[in-house]
Amino acid sequence: MQVLKTKFHTGLLLFLLLCSWSMPAQTPPNREYQVKAAFLFNFAQFVEWPPAALPELSTPLVIGILGEDPFGSYLEAIISGEKINGHPLKVEHYRSLEEVKTCQILFLNITEPKKLGQVIASLKGRTILTVGDAPDFIQEGGMIRFFIGNNKIQFQINQEEAKSQRLIISSKLLRLAKTEGPGKK
Amino acid sequence: MSIILLVSGTMLLLTCGAFVIYEYQTSRQIVKRNLSIIGEIISANSTAALAFENHKDANEMLATVRAEPYIIAAGIYDMKGNLFSQYPLTLPANTFPVRPGIKGYNFTPSSLEGFEPIFQGNKQLGTLYLKSDLGAIYERFRLYGAIVILIMVISFLLAYLLSRILQKGISAPILSLAETAKIVSDRKDYSVRASPQGKDELGALTDAFNQMLTQIQVQNFELSEFNQKLEQKVSERTLELEVANKELESFSYSVSHDLRAPLRSINGFSKILNEKYYNILNEDGRELLKIIIGNAIKMGRLIDDLLAFAQLGRRTLAKMKVDMKAMVLNVWEDLSRAESDRKIEFILKDLPDTYADAGTIKQVWINLISNALKYTKHTEKTVIEISSEEKDGTVIYCVKDNGTGFDMQYYHKLFGVFQRLHSQEEFEGTGVGLAIVQRIIEKHGGKVWATAKLNEGASFYFSLGS
Numbered sequence A: 001m002q003v004l005k006t007k008f009h010t011g012l013l014l015f016l017l018l019c020s021w022s023m024p025a026q027t028p029p030n031r032e033y034q035v036k037a038a039f040l041f042n043f044a045q046f047v048e049w050p051p052a053a054l055p056e057l058s059t060p061l062v063i064g065i066l067g068e069d070p071f072g073s074y075l076e077a078i079i080s081g082e083k084i085n086g087h088p089l090k091v092e093h094y095r096s097l098e099e100v101k102t103c104q105i106l107f108l109n110i111t112e113p114k115k116l117g118q119v120i121a122s123l124k125g126r127t128i129l130t131v132g133d134a135p136d137f138i139q140e141g142g143m144i145r146f147f148i149g150n151n152k153i154q155f156q157i158n159q160e161e162a163k164s165q166r167l168i169i170s171s172k173l174l175r176l177a178k179t180e181g182p183g184k185k
Numbered sequence B: 001m002s003i004i005l006l007v008s009g010t011m012l013l014l015t016c017g018a019f020v021i022y023e024y025q026t027s028r029q030i031v032k033r034n035l036s037i038i039g040e041i042i043s044a045n046s047t048a049a050l051a052f053e054n055h056k057d058a059n060e061m062l063a064t065v066r067a068e069p070y071i072i073a074a075g076i077y078d079m080k081g082n083l084f085s086q087y088p089l090t091l092p093a094n095t096f097p098v099r100p101g102i103k104g105y106n107f108t109p110s111s112l113e114g115f116e117p118i119f120q121g122n123k124q125l126g127t128l129y130l131k132s133d134l135g136a137i138y139e140r141f142r143l144y145g146a147i148v149i150l151i152m153v154i155s156f157l158l159a160y161l162l163s164r165i166l167q168k169g170i171s172a173p174i175l176s177l178a179e180t181a182k183i184v185s186d187r188k189d190y191s192v193r194a195s196p197q198g199k200d201e202l203g204a205l206t207d208a209f210n211q212m213l214t215q216i217q218v219q220n221f222e223l224s225e226f227n228q229k230l231e232q233k234v235s236e237r238t239l240e241l242e243v244a245n246k247e248l249e250s251f252s253y254s255v256s257h258d259l260r261a262p263l264r265s266i267n268g269f270s271k272i273l274n275e276k277y278y279n280i281l282n283e284d285g286r287e288l289l290k291i292i293i294g295n296a297i298k299m300g301r302l303i304d305d306l307l308a309f310a311q312l313g314r315r316t317l318a319k320m321k322v323d324m325k326a327m328v329l330n331v332w333e334d335l336s337r338a339e340s341d342r343k344i345e346f347i348l349k350d351l352p353d354t355y356a357d358a359g360t361i362k363q364v365w366i367n368l369i370s371n372a373l374k375y376t377k378h379t380e381k382t383v384i385e386i387s388s389e390e391k392d393g394t395v396i397y398c399v400k401d402n403g404t405g406f407d408m409q410y411y412h413k414l415f416g417v418f419q420r421l422h423s424q425e426e427f428e429g430t431g432v433g434l435a436i437v438q439r440i441i442e443k444h445g446g447k448v449w450a451t452a453k454l455n456e457g458a459s460f461y462f463s464l465g466s
Helices: A002-022 A031-044 A074-079 A111-121 A161-164 A171-176 B003-047 B045-051 B053-066 B135-187 B199-276 B284-315 B324-337 B360-375 B408-411 B433-443
Strands: A061-067 A087-094 A105-109 A127-130 A144-149 A154-159 B070-079 B083-087 B105-109 B111-120 B123-133 B317-321 B344-348 B352-359 B382-391 B395-401 B447-453 B457-463
Touching: A002 B045, A031 A061, A031 A074, A031 A105, A031 A111, A031 A127, A031 A144, A031 A154, A031 B045, A061 A074, A074 A087, A087 B395, A105 A111, A111 A127, A127 B053, A127 B199, A127 B408, A154 B382, A171 B045, B003 B045, B003 B053, B003 B070, B003 B105, B003 B111, B003 B123, B045 B053, B045 B111, B045 B123, B053 B135, B053 B395, B070 B111, B123 B284, B135 B199, B135 B457, B317 B360, B324 B344, B324 B360, B352 B360, B360 B382, B360 B408, B360 B433, B433 B447
Parallel strands: A061 A087, A061 A105, A105 A127, A127 A144, B344 B382
Antiparallel strands: A144 A154, B070 B083, B070 B123, B105 B111, B111 B123, B317 B352, B382 B395, B395 B457, B447 B457
């Protein structure tokens, strides 16, 4: 009888551990991601999409998040009531690549480089501004990468990549970033 | 000349002052516009730095105001109102305004400062603050001021030189002409001439002036000559007149004298006849004698009066202070004694003293008062009033009676010699009395006149000259 009880406890413990492993941690967004959310919104003001991407004034400008959502409700809070060049804003969450429909900015919360490269490659031609904070985001073909420098949130921009996707980034934004040429691949 | 210089100097100063003020105003506007433009440019370029909280970029952006040396501070505020970035970096944060203000620039006594909101699209990201000192304005001002002063000095010098030249050429000759005219008028010396001035307009003026003076001189000479001749003529005539007058006077004097002598005889012997042979004469004879005596007396009076009249011409007046009231009383006493049987009301008002020849003035009173008494003979209640009044600074004496009066129609005869307005039967008299009065009054430089109404009385007025 005693052996069965301990086995049950261990089983319970294991189960709980598994749960915490597989389920995404619902922690409130920290300062870093609050700032990044603001930046995402601001990017929209300094980037020009080709006319086909936003054909009508009523067409919403979509900010998409692929993968885990690190922003919490903050991104929705920031964009609520705002317009960019007359377009209303919308936030969409995608769990897989297939779910990605029309969007203009896509935040890729993927760290595994190979997977990242695959995803980015498949996004080509869809005039999406790709943003991420993986260390080799730019090398894998991403356009804007967040990083922490001097205790501040900074970003790198791959202007060539953006240009190839027919996205025009304002010089004001470029000035603030560290641009990089084609990836080291 | 100094007045002209002063006036033109003032006008120039006012004009320059107006320009300076205008310049100052426009300078301020220009500087403000300048700062505003710089503000707009910087704020447009600072949007990304603000949006992405990039202090380094914002500082670099602000530092570009270095290009405008008069800007002394610049700052960017975020939407929370905190100072996000500043220029220069060394300036302590408390020299910047605590909160960003509304859009626009304003002048303070020592600076120009203001705010420009930073917009990206329709969204305001923050506010730009700029502050510039007024050095730009003052430098312009200084330059302008220096130019103004230079212009004023040069203009003044030119004006001065010009006026000197003009003065010499125009004012001086005109003034000397005026001077000459003045000398001529003051000294009445028509031989003076203005110095000739050459062949231009001023010369023509001077020549004309001198010509005029010559004319005046000639005419003056003729006039004085004529005057002299006239004077001569007048004195000649006066002499002739005096001689004639003298002859006339001695004539009338001797005539009256010569007339008197036989008259005295007639008078005397008639009286003797009346006394001695009164009893012998009958009624008719006594009557005839009475007539003779009466006429003799009358003739005597006439001669007396004539003599008195003639004598008046010779006498010179011995003027002295005369108490008129006392004199009138005296005369009245004498004359009224003979009229004691009559009812006479005599009113004598206060008479001011005068300065005149006592003897002849007494004669005036005698003649006037005796006339008053004579012509009120038939009036039941005689009223004779003697008064005076002052009119326009002259004293007018008045003798008024309520007697028979006279017709004003014959006023022109009133003062004539031997002219009578009544018959001998009505009132006796020689017709010389008033003529004597007039002569005496006129010799005193005064006036005598009268007003009357038939049967209502007469008023005689006279005034004496000063």
